[in-house]
Amino acid sequence: MNAARESAVRIAVLFPDLLGTYGDGGNAIVLARRLAWRDIDVDIVTVAAGEAVPDSCDLYLVGGGEDGPQVQAAGELAASRALHRAVDSGATVLAICAGMQILGHRFPDAHGNDQSGLGLLDCDTIRVDRPRAVGELLTGDVTILAPDGHPFDIGILTGFENHAGRTVPGAGARTFGRVEIGEGNGDGTEGVITGRIIGTYLHGPALARNPRLADLLLAWATGVDSLAPLDDSEIDLLRADRVLAARKHELAPRRSWRDILRGS
Secondary structure (H helix, E strand, O other), X not given: OOOOOOOOEEEEEEOOOOOOOOOOOHHHHHHHHHHHOOOOOEEXXXXXXXXXXXXXXXXXXXXXXXXXXXXXXXXXXXXXXHHHHHHHOOOEEEEEOHHHHHHOOEEEOOOOOEEEOOOOOOEEEEEOOOOOEEEEEEEEEEEEEOOOOOEEEEEEEEEXXXXXXXXXXXXXXXXXXXXXXXXXXXXXXXXXXXOOEEEEOOEOOHHHHOHHHHHHHHHHHHOOOOOOOOOOHHHHHHHHHHHHHHHOOOOOOOOOHHHHHHHO
């Protein structure tokens, strides 16, 4: 492990008033607790719409939201370029659903018109004539290669998704891997990874269901080679329950008759 940090890990939660529809703010709580359990100081910085985004945090969280707030959030981040400066300085970012779409090159608004993204993730999100993706999302086993090439075993990823757009990873991006249950990006893969930026359609919050993903982000944000292990036995039971329920389709949503007719 690298030398102990002399200051608290700063985690920025960006625009929860715009991008907090699906409880993704809970990811900050998960990260803060996993740091505290390891006796690592943490400072949560909550940035509301219209406020200045700091460019000196270690880890940034961008959540999911509806079309109108998504466009507003993208506009503010593009104008300030604070997140660009933070990424250029080595910051880690987790972007969920609308957040992932914002960080790509382009995404559709409520009317299907293309909006410019931040270009921090190598992907494009498009609107397709298919039913909205709603329900449990489950991947196969995931191993993420860190920017230095070191493999980090994440295991199965579990969560739920709720999105109309589909995301096309670019040539310079990686994904978590194959989708077992659900839609994900729409091409059989889930997530987009560029450097230390991770985008995903997993809600839940994602890090409450996937502690190994949380620890990967914390390792990147703290700059350590490894983190002290935690007892995740209770979380493992929750994960096993959610994975089994997804595979048995016990959590599948009921679709409207319009979606059923469109699918047929």
